[in-house]
Amino acid sequence: MNIGIIGAGQAACTLIAELVRGQFAGKILVFNGESHRPYQRPPLSKTWLHNPTDTESIRLLPEPIETHASIEWIHDKVVSIEPDQGVITTNNARRTVDHIVLATGTRAKTLAIDGLPADQVHVIRTLSDAIHLHEALDAAHNIVIIGAGFLAFELASSLDHPERTIRVLAKGVRALPQISVKAADRLLEETPASIRVGVTIERYDQDSASLITNHGPVPADLVIVAIGARPNTELASACGLGTSEGIPTDALMQTTHPRVSAIGEVSLHTQPHLNKVMRIESISEANDSASTLAKRLLGAPEPFKATPWFWSDQGQLKLQIAGLAARNDDETCLINTQTERVVIRHNSDHVTAIEAVNAAKEFMAARRLFEQGPISRQALLQAGSVFSLLQSSRS
Numbered sequence: 001m002n003i004g005i006i007g008a009g010q011a012a013c014t015l016i017a018e019l020v021r022g023q024f025a026g027k028i029l030v031f032n033g034e035s036h037r038p039y040q041r042p043p044l045s046k047t048w049l050h051n052p053t054d055t056e057s058i059r060l061l062p063e064p065i066e067t068h069a070s071i072e073w074i075h076d077k078v079v080s081i082e083p084d085q086g087v088i089t090t091n092n093a094r095r096t097v098d099h100i101v102l103a104t105g106t107r108a109k110t111l112a113i114d115g116l117p118a119d120q121v122h123v124i125r126t127l128s129d130a131i132h133l134h135e136a137l138d139a140a141h142n143i144v145i146i147g148a149g150f151l152a153f154e155l156a157s158s159l160d161h162p163e164r165t166i167r168v169l170a171k172g173v174r175a176l177p178q179i180s181v182k183a184a185d186r187l188l189e190e191t192p193a194s195i196r197v198g199v200t201i202e203r204y205d206q207d208s209a210s211l212i213t214n215h216g217p218v219p220a221d222l223v224i225v226a227i228g229a230r231p232n233t234e235l236a237s238a239c240g241l242g243t244s245e246g247i248p249t250d251a252l253m254q255t256t257h258p259r260v261s262a263i264g265e266v267s268l269h270t271q272p273h274l275n276k277v278m279r280i281e282s283i284s285e286a287n288d289s290a291s292t293l294a295k296r297l298l299g300a301p302e303p304f305k306a307t308p309w310f311w312s313d314q315g316q317l318k319l320q321i322a323g324l325a326a327r328n329d330d331e332t333c334l335i336n337t338q339t340e341r342v343v344i345r346h347n348s349d350h351v352t353a354i355e356a357v358n359a360a361k362e363f364m365a366a367r368r369l370f371e372q373g374p375i376s377r378q379a380l381l382q383a384g385s386v387f388s389l390l391q392s393s394r395s
């Protein structure tokens with residue numbers, strides 16, 4: 001069987017690596033829509049911005065896999081697919097395969113700001129975006145980041161410099177709304193950015209180099225928009241396989257067409273951890289969905305059953321989250337020392353996520369506990385730490 005993988009990001013590369021290691025018998029055509037070799041995205045908003053010529057440390061595939069004889073790289077954007085015939089078309093090629101894998105990820109949402117040309121509004125999604133941002137930094141003294149999620153505060157830490165003022169503008173009522181107030185407070189204690197919430201942007205004033213907002217002018221000689229991403233579903237939608245929310249799949253990553261699968265953060269499927277259909281943007285989702293598909297293509301299918309996990313590095317602080325909480329889930333602080341903070345997110349006694357700041361051992365224990373089954377908040381509080389509960393569950 002020959003397969004065509006559209007996209008060469010995290011999910012695609014995990015799939016490629018697992019197929020090569022599993023001695024997949026067919027040919028693997030990979031359509032890379034970008035001009036760069038496959039690279040990791042998480043470093044782009046973190047310390048990599050200090051040394052953007054280093055493309056080696058962010059490589060996604062080791063040499064023997066990238067150049068494996070079963071792989072053919074096609075450096076072109078795919079413009080359409082025909083699932084019934086297995087045809088994949090780019091502007092330069094038309095190839096036929098037995099199975100199509102959509103691993104097209106997401107693209108950054110942007111903002112049209114009256115008075116500010118689109119090419120001066122930065123986003124950070126691709127390596128080209130990160131290089132473009134780095135090139136603009138020398139002349140930037142007043143940096144404004146619009147959006148107040150993980151990406152915004154990672155960027156604020158990475159761009160911190162004595163000659164720069166960094167301001168984060170949030171539309172909502174609080175920064176880092178994805179996580180508990182207690183974990184967010186710990187991260188925000190050390191952010192170099194000043195934060196304004198409840199901000200609406202009206203326009204950009206070129207004369208004063210300021211964003212005009214409902215709170216008055218905000219000096220801005222560099223504007224970065226970090227307000228989330230939207231799924232690249234157009235190829236799938238054109239043949240009835242996608243929605244604006246993502247590409248629906250079953251637990252084996254198969255779409256409603258038997259010759260098409262979808263993996264990574266574009267895929268929309270039941271998350272067993274929450275018993276809810278949703279799209280998740282994280283490395284864990286990219287890797288776990290790709291592994292699920294690899295097993296199926298290698299003839300040993302196993303339904304997707306992973307619990308999601310996330311991380312965010314902000315300066316010296318590392319946030320790690322096991323599980324996924326709804327925004328209105330309750331929060332209880334489990335550990336609060338000078339170095340560590342661990343917060344339980346829960347719905348009554350049912351734990352939905354554990355957020356660990358500079359507490360890697362607790363995070364790892366939380367992942368193991370979620371693998372074993374549901375976690376009780378009461379049991380966690382009695383044990384005093386996630387690690388202790390894990391140990392007692394084993395004895």
Ligand SMILES: Cc1cc2nc3c(=O)[nH]c(=O)nc-3n(C[C@H](O)[C@H](O)[C@H](O)COP(=O)(O)OP(=O)(O)OC[C@H]3O[C@@H](n4cnc5c(N)ncnc54)[C@H](O)[C@@H]3O)c2cc1C
Pocket residue numbers: 006007008009010011012031032033034041042043044045076077078079103104105106124125126151232235263264265266280281282283284286309310311312313
């Ligand atoms: C700056 C940044 C920091 C991040 N930090 C973290 C973090 O700390 N922790 C974490 O868990 N996650 C983080 N993420 C998210 C994580 O990188 C993504 O969840 C992950 O990359 C998703 O993998 P994917 O393969 O689904 O999509 P991607 O890695 O985005 O790959 C999709 C690929 O498809 C290609 N493509 C799209 N359309 C076409 C087409 N028509 N033809 C050909 N190719 C096409 C794209 O060019 C891209 O190469 C971060 C993301 C960014 C941008």
